[in-house]
Amino acid sequence: MTRPDTAPVRQGEELPLDALRGAMRGRVAGDVDALTVEQFPGGFSNLTYLVRAGDQEYVLRRAPLGPVAKGAHDMAREFRLLEKVSPALPAAPRVVLLVEDAGVLGSPFYLMERRRGTIVRTSLPAEYAALPDAPRRMSEALADTLADLHAVDIDAAGLRDLGKPEGFNRRQVEGWAGRWRRARELLQGSGDLPPPAELRDDLVIAWLEANVPAESAHTLVHNDFKLDNLMLDPHDPSKVRALLDWEMTTVGDPLVDLGLTLTYWTIPQQPGGVPNRIGAPAAGQGFLTREAFLSRYAQRSGRDVSNITWYEVLGHFKLAVIVLQIFARYRLGQTQDARFAPLGEQAVWLVQEAWRRISRETQAGAPFEATE
Numbered sequence: 001m002t003r004p005d006t007a008p009v010r011q012g013e014e015l016p017l018d019a020l021r022g023a024m025r026g027r028v029a030g031d032v033d034a035l036t037v038e039q040f041p042g043g044f045s046n047l048t049y050l051v052r053a054g055d056q057e058y059v060l061r062r063a064p065l066g067p068v069a070k071g072a073h074d075m076a077r078e079f080r081l082l083e084k085v086s087p088a089l090p091a092a093p094r095v096v097l098l099v100e101d102a103g104v105l106g107s108p109f110y111l112m113e114r115r116r117g118t119i120v121r122t123s124l125p126a127e128y129a130a131l132p133d134a135p136r137r138m139s140e141a142l143a144d145t146l147a148d149l150h151a152v153d154i155d156a157a158g159l160r161d162l163g164k165p166e167g168f169n170r171r172q173v174e175g176w177a178g179r180w181r182r183a184r185e186l187l188q189g190s191g192d193l194p195p196p197a198e199l200r201d202d203l204v205i206a207w208l209e210a211n212v213p214a215e216s217a218h219t220l221v222h223n224d225f226k227l228d229n230l231m232l233d234p235h236d237p238s239k240v241r242a243l244l245d246w247e248m249t250t251v252g253d254p255l256v257d258l259g260l261t262l263t264y265w266t267i268p269q270q271p272g273g274v275p276n277r278i279g280a281p282a283a284g285q286g287f288l289t290r291e292a293f294l295s296r297y298a299q300r301s302g303r304d305v306s307n308i309t310w311y312e313v314l315g316h317f318k319l320a321v322i323v324l325q326i327f328a329r330y331r332l333g334q335t336q337d338a339r340f341a342p343l344g345e346q347a348v349w350l351v352q353e354a355w356r357r358i359s360r361e362t363q364a365g366a367p368f369e370a371t372e
Contacts, residue, residue: 030056117241135286165218168252223248259311320350
């Protein structure tokens with residue numbers, strides 16, 4: 001979705017402008033004959049472009065190049081989700097046009113409004129340098145927006161059928177375990193992954209399966225909620241202009257979102273190997289600690305977060321799966337994006353960190369037995 005900084009379109013990811021003009025003509029405002037396209041450089045999944053039609057600006061999203069998993073990168077689903085969410089949650093952008101004909105651009109795509117603001121990725125941007133409490137304010141905005149997302153009435157918004165909330169947590173483990181094993185098989189013999197006894201991936205899966213909690217509630221689950229998916233007011237980091245990247249949103253246990261958010265908040269490197277100076281142990285002064293973030297969310301949402309370790313372990317494992325899938329596509333030559341080269345090592349670190357958290361939990365008195 002929208003990013004504050006655009007760049008020329010990456011080689012191999014260009015859009016056929018004549019076909020795009022034809023799909024837009026008469027269906028959106030603006031001069032499509034004066035169409036220009038740039039690309040938003042962030043993100044590792046769907047491709048996102050800034051499309052200008054004269055004085056009108058839109059954001060275009062489409063699936064990544066190469067083979068994609070069945071059911072993934074469903075642009076029609078994402079479009080229809082935002083149609084229902086945006087009236088109930090101001091942070092959700094308004095969608096404009098859906099084109100399901102894959103013959104136009106090579107895959108279905110949609111256009112949405114462009115919103116402007118600041119996105120904070122791995123360090124404090126210049127516009128916040130003069131605001132001494134900016135780290136605290138954006139931290140609180142992140143926690144509050146997550147709680148507000150989970151407060152959306154899924155029945156009133158017509159969103160309950162978006163997923164199958166009953167048994168959500170167990171299906172999460174089963175689904176992500178299957179994706180991990182398939183990606184691991186693609187890399188078999190490559191030397192990119194350590195042996196199972198060192199990696200501990202099967203032990204992580206076994207622990208998650210053995211300790212699945214009942215769903216704490218049934219709400220919207222964004223499934224990729226993190227600071228750089230928020231667009232903030234450049235002058236006031238406590239104000240959220242937009243919540244971005246809705247492709248994996250479903251209905252399920254809200255603490256699954258919280259666990260993944262804490263994973264992003266505390267890892268020393270973001271996907272791609274970029275140092276994480278926000279939220280991680282070595283973060284700059286003023287950001288909420290993990291514990292303060294948990295407390296803020298609990299206070300805003302009224303939810304019990306005492307069983308958060310299981311959700312954090314799942315968060316680490318899910319992120320490991322996502323980055324390993326992308327890395328496998330890179331190693332198999334399905335994409336040439338050099339940003340993907342470090343993702344194999346990062347997937348390994350995430351799985352091993354999940355095991356370290358399990359080890360601390362079991363040492364604290366929660367018994368767990370599994371064979372290597």
